[in-house]
Amino acid sequence: MHRAVGSDDGTGVVTAPAKPVIEIEKLNLVFQTPDAPVHALSDVDLTVNAGDFVSFIGPSGCGKTTLMRVIADLETPTGGHISVNGMTPREAREQRAYGYVFQAPALYPWRTVRKNVMLPLEIMGLDKAEQERRARDNLALVNLEGFEKKFPWQLSGGMQQRVSIARALSVEPDLLLMDEPFGALDEITRDHLNEQLLRLWDQTGKTVIFVTHSIPESVFLSSKIVVMSPRPGKIMDVIDCDLPRDRKLDIRETPEFLAIAHRVREGLRAGHSYDD
Numbered sequence: 001m002h003r004a005v006g007s008d009d010g011t012g013v014v015t016a017p018a019k020p021v022i023e024i025e026k027l028n029l030v031f032q033t034p035d036a037p038v039h040a041l042s043d044v045d046l047t048v049n050a051g052d053f054v055s056f057i058g059p060s061g062c063g064k065t066t067l068m069r070v071i072a073d074l075e076t077p078t079g080g081h082i083s084v085n086g087m088t089p090r091e092a093r094e095q096r097a098y099g100y101v102f103q104a105p106a107l108y109p110w111r112t113v114r115k116n117v118m119l120p121l122e123i124m125g126l127d128k129a130e131q132e133r134r135a136r137d138n139l140a141l142v143n144l145e146g147f148e149k150k151f152p153w154q155l156s157g158g159m160q161q162r163v164s165i166a167r168a169l170s171v172e173p174d175l176l177l178m179d180e181p182f183g184a185l186d187e188i189t190r191d192h193l194n195e196q197l198l199r200l201w202d203q204t205g206k207t208v209i210f211v212t213h214s215i216p217e218s219v220f221l222s223s224k225i226v227v228m229s230p231r232p233g234k235i236m237d238v239i240d241c242d243l244p245r246d247r248k249l250d251i252r253e254t255p256e257f258l259a260i261a262h263r264v265r266e267g268l269r270a271g272h273s274y275d276d
């Protein structure tokens with residue numbers, strides 16, 4: 001069970017204080033474009049604690065990818081404050097504090113599947129045997145055994161996306177940023193990877209930030225759900241998802257699950273304008 005900060009939670013169990021990994025205050029990002037400025041993020045406040053699984057959900061264009069890119073130092077905010085592991089995003093990037101699964105797989109076409117997964121490990125200077133072990137284990141985790149010697153263009157879109165997930169996991173980061181990693185997958189594969197990811201999170205205590213368009217996926221995976229709305233991109237609701245950490249897929253039919261899903265849907269509706 002995920003618990004909030006504090007010493008005694010009322011059950012007599014003393015829990016460790018929550019350690020913030022990401023702290024965001026009054027964050028703003030305005031893109032200057034030839035037509036008009038785009039206010040992609042407006043006064044975003046958010047704290048992500050160590051061991052949280054936080055999902056961002058919201059309609060297309062509400063700033064989910066932009067927020068992830070700010071955390072990863074791939075975009076610079078125009079106002080406000082953000083820290084990652086107590087550092088600036090730039091320092092965190094230089095220390096390889098996170099793994100990033102992009103919305104598109106971003107694989108190198110001239111490298112085999114195995115060599116794509118090994119690339120960041122080569123850059124980190126790991127020895128060859130360790131690189132090979134991690135590539136093998138993580139490709140097995142995403143059900144890609146036997147495809148190691150193929151090139152990305154010989155795989156389907158969903159398989160390419162699984163290679164990029166294996167690549168991010170193989171870095172073994174404490175913080176994992178995943179931008180719609182399962183969007184292109186069929187439902188059975190997606191269910192399987194949801195379970196795998198949940199197990200990985202539960203067993204390793206990693207902090208995960210995850211973008212999705214799927215309400216059931218967000219409730220199934222998360223300890224905290226951030227509902228966003230567009231124009232300007234802002235946070236509508238932050239929902240604690242207090243389901244047991246070792247949840248199974250059939251939890252999706254329980255009243256507790258459906259109640260949280262309902263609240264997410266309400267938040268999405270409140271932020272959605274049908275006028276434009």
Ligand SMILES: Nc1ncnc2c1ncn2[C@@H]1O[C@H](COP(=O)(O)OP(=O)(O)OP(=O)(O)O)[C@@H](O)[C@H]1O
Pocket residue numbers: 031032033038039040058059060061062063064065066067103233
């Ligand atoms: N480099 C850029 N230059 C100008 N505008 C941008 C840029 N990147 C994003 N935007 C705009 O910022 C807004 C937020 O975009 P973002 O990609 O963060 O949305 P998203 O929530 O990830 O959407 P989706 O669900 O479609 O991936 C959009 O209006 C988009 O057009």
Ligand SMILES: [Mg+2]
Pocket residue numbers: 064065066103179
């Ligand atoms: Mg996006």
